[in-house]
Amino acid sequence: MPAMKHWLMKSEPDEFSIDALERVGTEPWSGVRNYQARNYMLKDMKVGDPILFYHSNCAVPGVVGIARVASEPYPDPTQFERGSDYHDPKSKPEEPRWWLVDVGFERKFAGTVSLEAMKAEAEKFGDFALLRRGNRLSVMPVGAAQYKRILSMAKAGGQ
Template sequence: MAYWLFKTEPDTFSIDDLKARPARTEPWDGVRNYQARNFLRDNVAKGDSVFIYHSSCKAVGIAGIATVSRSGYPDDTQFDPESAYFDPKSSPEKPRWFCVNVTFEEKFVQILPLKLIKSIPQISEIPLVNKGNRLSVMPVTKREWEILCHAARAGKA
């Protein structure tokens, strides 16, 4: 099992939106960065744990946890001309973009803010806290996962 952090803008899709979905499951689609795409296609696997991170909002930080319920597969939004994520260079025979399905597990009582995450000495290597390295999908080590879960559940936000 691996650990990940998936960023989302809560005005578009939030931890509450995931929780409200039927079976609390939703495709994590619309990712249009090649490095993040490669993670979704090649590394993120069923059973992996995911922090849902709210960005570009008033309360930036980790909002909760999901589990990957389906490993990487072609993102259907790339084939839909009506979608904001349509890619005319992509085809079902040669898809460029991939997604995974995630299932809601837990919403933290309060968001674990980026400011607090940056203040935890053991979290200094996570890509989230390094400028210029803020992908929408990024790996988290088991130790970072445990530290961040403890901080979020202890109400240190």
């Protein structure tokens, strides 16, 4: 079995929070319309890979819990739905542009590991996509050491 990869996926809590994921259990990660993010889901994710669930565009942006890749990639159905915000008229069913995976709830942290807290220890993270200037990727890989560091920050209570 190849080495397990770790991921970070952003979601706006007003749209879809960690609590919403806990309620539904598993969610198709629809709506990603960025090729780099798509390629991670289409080519690099494996079922069972751990995901840091990140809340963006909110009062305290940061990692709020753990999820897991819960399916193989498959075409994002919203790209074919007329009237959907995610409808892509250039995409054809026989040649879908946008792919997704299902994301399964694992657990919610007791406290948020805030972006601010991670920035305060930026030098310990090394090169970390999340902390790069102007980063806007909604799906990104996380190094195993970075992943462990965030877990230990969560264990310490976060914030």
